[in-house]
Amino acid sequence: MSENNIENIKSQMRRGVLEYCILSMLDKNDAYASELIGKLKDARIIVVEGTLYPLLTRQKNQGLLTYRWEESSQGPPRKYYTLTDKGRDLLKEMDKAWGEIVETIDILRK
């Protein structure tokens, strides 16, 4: 119950930064969806497929990302996503917005 509650809270907090995380990761390296999910899990940010796929599609439709298909040596082909210039610009704005929020919370908690 309390477990459930805090999980819910964490999920809420993640909500706001998920887009930011995706763009951040793609800023460093192109990646495909399953890969991103794995990395986020490692970073203790749990995301399920039903969340990520629509998100990537949304970002692509907004012109923040593009993708290309690449064959895999094992398994089906992968859809590698790449940040566009527009995506990079937005990422910079997100950096600023994130910094502001962190700062604000810091002040509120003192």
Added chain:
Amino acid sequence: MSENNIENIKSQMRRGVLEYCILSMLDKNDAYASELIGKLKDARIIVVEGTLYPLLTRQKNQGLLTYRWEESSQGPPRKYYTLTDKGRDLLKEMDKAWGEIVETIDILRK
């Protein structure tokens, strides 16, 4: 258009921390809704009434808050909210969760 987009992003980011902000503020002082809205606005976290009132009611129903009515020298009576022990406990968990997320983003951005 781009303006709109970044505002949306900020709104999303706020989304995850709003509950946390409310409990944090009430941890320091009892307060009533309009007062909280004002303080959040000062902290550059914009929240409208239609967001805050249901949120406070939700937190109250979860046993995180209680309230009492107090007369005002000018204007209608005010509903002062107070953190419960349960609310304080949850706040501690939120502190931890928030710290983790900030740390994670920090790593992802490097």
Added chain:
DNA sequence: TTTTGATACCTTGTACCGCAAGGTACTAAA
């Protein structure tokens, strides 16, 4: 005394988004 402005409470309808669950398809190994 009635109207206006400020303060404070609250609700309804809409849109968005994360999640659970389920589905398809390709490849390799058993």
Added chain:
DNA sequence: TTTAGTACCTTGCGGTACAAGGTATCAAAA
């Protein structure tokens, strides 16, 4: 030829922020 692993994607549901509109109290101005 069936099973396991990988990778893609969609549908339905529930929760939540926001826009907009509504009610009530009090004090001061008209």
